[in-house]
Structures are given as structure tokens and as C-alpha cells.
Amino acid sequence: MxxxxxxxxxxxxxxxxxxxxxTRWYAFPRLAKIPADQYQDMVLVAKDATLLDYGTMTEREVPEVTIVQTLKGNVEASEKIERTTDRDVVVWDGLSYVQGPDGEMVSKIPERYIFDAHTQEPVHARGEMVDGDPVRREGLEFKWPFLTEPRDYAYFDAQARITAPIHYKGTRDFRGVEVYYFEQTIPWTEVPFPRTMPVEGITRETVAKTGTTRWYTTVRKFWVEPVTGAPVYGEEIHKEELRGGTLLGDREKVTAFAGHVKMREDYIDHTVDLVSSQRVVVLLxxxxxxxxxxxxxxxxxxxxxxxxxxxxxxxxxxxxxxxxxxxxxx
Amino acid sequence: MRALIAAVTGLALAFALVLALTELGTPTGETSPKPLLTTVPPHP
The missing domain is CATH 1.10.287 (Helix Hairpins)
Incomplete structure (x- = not known):
């Protein structure tokens, strides 16, 4: 007995x-993944910003500019790509919609981001784009991998369509959550005009004919919860200028947008709560x-x-x- | 000998369970019917 x-x-x-x-080295890498059907929105606000009035082509101070960012998992598109890649793929159709203080549209930039559901590495497939322009992303965008390391990563900048390092700047406490702080600076770079302009009749092509170019610089900041790889907070010090060409008359340049963009307070609380609960699942x-x-x-x-x-x-x-x-x- | 058989049984069961769970995976779900937003939502 x-x-x-x-x-x-x-x-x-x-x-x-x-x-x-x-569990740790076989099941976790295979089971931990971003769901293909995820839908999320985010609201960011720039208080006391500078915005270009396209009617008069002059810059003006506005109390608030709002950026609504939506990411929607496209399950059908991901399944189609999975049939040819032998990887778990997530396809995010995103839209960055910028709204001025009176509720008018300032710009809207759609993008399609395709990535590996487990590692968050970009997957290159037909349809990958920013504002209708085909791109080939390298590095991360929006989210870090599970079990983020305290080191520099490559991060894709959708405005400039380039990949640049995003530097790890230390471990911090953000509202009770231990986070890694990352920062990326994109120096003044010429970028394409959005396909959808705020004034009817003005298109990317008509602006190009005037010889005016669009330039952009930003300092991008992310506070990333390392277990899930999810940013709990983000900020951007963002500046855009129009330079040269007949559109500006005798002026050399004019500010198209300048503002310190921060996540809206209610979204911060929501994100911290969501990430904290997901953190427990990953730690399990x-x-x-x-x-x-x-x-x-x-x-x-x-x-x-x-x-x-x-x-x-x-x-x-x-x-x-x-x-x-x-x-x-x- | 019986101890060895017991150990191998335990090991085989562990492998079988983990392989079955990972093979099962997670459901993919469906694309959300919600639109890409062009208005500012009141709260998350």
C-alpha cells in the first residue's frame, strides 16, 4: 500500500x-499573444497649441487640439496573411484623427500595421501602409514585446516613415506601476502632406505644385509596463512647419502645428487599470x-x-x- | 524499475498536457463592428 x-x-x-x-519556456511563448480582434481607442490632447489656418495660411493659437487614435484588429486580413507566413499575425487598421478646437478636422491619417502576435516584430505583407503609401516597417510601433528589456529599441515613425532608435532612459514609477521610460527624438525631417487636407479642394498634389514642403520634428515619450510591453502613458512634443514655395508668399516658413500632446486623464486611468490586470495574467x-x-x-x-x-x-x-x-x- | 516507470509517466503526462494546451491555442474572434473614430469619445 x-x-x-x-x-x-x-x-x-x-x-x-x-x-x-x-509552462515558462514552451507554453508561454506560444500562448502569450496579442488577440487578432482587439479594438482600442485613445484620446490625446494638446493644450494651448499652435495650428495653421489653411484658409488664410497663418498660424493661430488655439486652446486645444485633440487626437483620436483608433486601432482595430482586422481578423479576416490576419487570417489571409497567416495562410502564407506560418506565423500568428495581427493586422491593425489604425486611424489618427486630429480635431481642432471648433470640432473641425485638421487631418486624418489611416495606417495598416502588420506584426507577429507573439513577438510584435513587423510582418511584411501586401497592404502595409501609412496614409495610403506602401511602407516597410522595421522595429516597433504602438506596443513593446512581452517581457520588455531595459534597453534601446527601434521604433517606427509613421509621419516620417522611418525607423529610429527609441532610448531606454530608466525605470520609473507611474501611478504605482513600475515602468520603463523610453524617449525618441526625430530631428527636423521633410515628410509628405496628408492625403486628406482640412480644406476642400487642396490636395497633396496641388500643394506639391506650389513647391511648399512639410517638415516635422518630435520628441516621443513612452512609459512602458515591462511585463506586458504595453505603454501606460505617452507624450509627444510635436512641431510641424510648412517651408518655402509660393503657398507661403514671401514667408520662409510657417508653423502648421506645435503642441505638447498628452494622453487624456480618463484614458490614463483606464490604461493603467487594463495593463495592471493583463500584467497578472502574464506573470501567472x-x-x-x-x-x-x-x-x-x-x-x-x-x-x-x-x-x-x-x-x-x-x-x-x-x-x-x-x-x-x-x-x-x- | 517501478519508480522509473512512475517518473516517466509523470513526465509524459506533463508533456501531453502542455502540448495539448498550446495546440488548442486561443480563439481568434471576429473583427469588431465598431468604426475607426472621427469624433472624440466622452470616456474610454
Missing amino acids: HRRAALILLALAVFFAALSPL MTSYLPWGFLGLGVLLLALALCVEARGRAADGPGTGEAVTSEPVTA
Whole structure:
């Protein structure tokens, strides 16, 4: 009886001990992924910003510019790409909609971001674009990988369509959450005009004919929760100028937009809550379960050895083998 | 010998469970019917 119990305990001990590394290094990389059907929106606000009045081509101070950013997982598109890539793919159709203080549209830039659901590495497939222009992204955009490391990453800038380093600047506390702070500076760079302009009749092509060019610089800041790789907060010090050409008359340049863009307060609270709950799920797979299983395995092994030892002691010396004496017949 | 068989059984069960779970994966779901926003939402 004791021996049987000891064997069952041993089997369970090996079962849980094996589950520990399997959960962390086999199951986690395969199960942790961004869902293909995710839908999320974000509102960012720039207070006391400078905005170009396209009617008069003069800059004006406005109390507030709002940026509404939506990301919508396109399940059909991701399944189509998965058939040819042998990877779990997420396709995000995004829209950055910029609204002026009177509710008028300032710009709207759609984009399609295709990436590996597990690693967040970009996947190159037909349809990858920013504002209708085909792009080939390198590096991250919007989200860092699970278990983000405290180091520099490459980050894709959708305005300039370039990838540049985003530097790790230290570990900080953001509203009770330990985060990695990253910062990227894009120096003054010539960028294309948006396809949708705020004034009807003005298009990217008509502006190009005037010789006026659009320039942009930004300092991008992200506070990233490292377990999930999700930014809990973001800011951008963003400046845009129009330079040269007949559109500006005798002026050399004019500010198209200048503002310190920050996440709206209610979205910060919502994001921190969401990321904190997701963090527990990731930690379950990477820490709580593996260590729990290992501890349980060791405990069960100790129990198995104990039961086996007690069984042997109960049997006593010489009782292990039953000797039967038979009458000897001569 | 019986101890070895018990250990191998435990190991095989662990592998079988993890392989089955990862093979099962997670459901992909459906594309949200909600639009890409062109208005400012009141709250998340």
C-alpha cells in the first residue's frame, strides 16, 4: 500500500516539476499573444497649441487640439496573411484623427500595421501602409514585446516613415506601476502632406505644385509596463512647419502645428487599470505558475520519499521476502 | 524499475498536457463592428 502511494506521489512530483519549465519556456511563448480582434481607442490632447489656418495660411493659437487614435484588429486580413507566413499575425487598421478646437478636422491619417502576435516584430505583407503609401516597417510601433528589456529599441515613425532608435532612459514609477521610460527624438525631417487636407479642394498634389514642403520634428515619450510591453502613458512634443514655395508668399516658413500632446486623464486611468490586470495574467505564465509547480514538485517528491521510507520501516528487516519452508521428504 | 516507470509517466503526462494546451491555442474572434473614430469619445 505504502509503495503504491509513493509511486503515485513520485509520478505527480515529476509531472509538476516538468510543468514548471514547460509552462515558462514552451507554453508561454506560444500562448502569450496579442488577440487578432482587439479594438482600442485613445484620446490625446494638446493644450494651448499652435495650428495653421489653411484658409488664410497663418498660424493661430488655439486652446486645444485633440487626437483620436483608433486601432482595430482586422481578423479576416490576419487570417489571409497567416495562410502564407506560418506565423500568428495581427493586422491593425489604425486611424489618427486630429480635431481642432471648433470640432473641425485638421487631418486624418489611416495606417495598416502588420506584426507577429507573439513577438510584435513587423510582418511584411501586401497592404502595409501609412496614409495610403506602401511602407516597410522595421522595429516597433504602438506596443513593446512581452517581457520588455531595459534597453534601446527601434521604433517606427509613421509621419516620417522611418525607423529610429527609441532610448531606454530608466525605470520609473507611474501611478504605482513600475515602468520603463523610453524617449525618441526625430530631428527636423521633410515628410509628405496628408492625403486628406482640412480644406476642400487642396490636395497633396496641388500643394506639391506650389513647391511648399512639410517638415516635422518630435520628441516621443513612452512609459512602458515591462511585463506586458504595453505603454501606460505617452507624450509627444510635436512641431510641424510648412517651408518655402509660393503657398507661403514671401514667408520662409510657417508653423502648421506645435503642441505638447498628452494622453487624456480618463484614458490614463483606464490604461493603467487594463495593463495592471493583463500584467497578472502574464506573470501567472512566467512566474507564479512555474515557481508554484516547481515548489509543488519538490514537496511531492519529499512526500514520496517519506512514504517510501515509512513503508520500508513498517515492513521491517527480513520481512521483505517471504520464505516458506517445505517439509523435506527423504 | 517501478519508480522509473512512475517518473516517466509523470513526465509524459506533463508533456501531453502542455502540448495539448498550446495546440488548442486561443480563439481568434471576429473583427469588431465598431468604426475607426472621427469624433472624440466622452470616456474610454
